[in-house]
Amino acid sequence: MKLEFELWHLITLVISLIAAYAGLVKLLLWQFAREMRERIQASSDAxxxxxxxxxxxxxxxxxxxxxxxxxxxxxxxxxVRREDWARGQGVLESKLDAIALEVKNIQIQGGRK
Incomplete structure (x- = not known):
């Protein structure tokens, strides 16, 4: 079996292979760029x-x-602060003590009559 090629067949074959390789590279670069855009967008959103x-x-x-x-x-x-409450409570207790003393004095004076 003998295989013969003419020059223009070889040139066409080489050009076709180079074009296919260039198309494949372009496709891969396009996919890579798209993936990078998506990652950048996701990163920006995050x-x-x-x-x-x-x-x-x-x-x-x-x-x-x-x-x-x-x-x-x-x-x-x-x-109210503790000191203010203690002062107010002391005033109330002294007034109650004064009232109790008055009641006691009235009781003592009432018992003498």
Whole structure:
């Protein structure tokens, strides 16, 4: 069996093989570029979601800090310090003792008559 090629057959074969190889390379590069675009987009979406989460957390911390400062501002109005309560309680007890003494004096004076 003898196989014969003319020059233009060989040139056409070589050009066809080079074109097929170039097409395959172009296809692979196109798929690679598409995959990279998808990864970049996913990364961008993830980073923007992360940024939004950070902003939400920052807002929550800001709200918590604001509520804490409001609590600190309202505390002197709402709550009584221990020393203030002890002083007020002492005044009440001294008044009750004075009333008890008056009642006792009235009872003693009423018993003498």
């Amino acid at each position: 980073s923007s979601a992360g940024l939004q989460a950070i902003q939400r957390d920052s807002q929550k911390w800001h709200d918590l800090e604001l509520r804490f400062y409001q609590l600190l501002a309202d505390m002197p109005v709402t709550y």
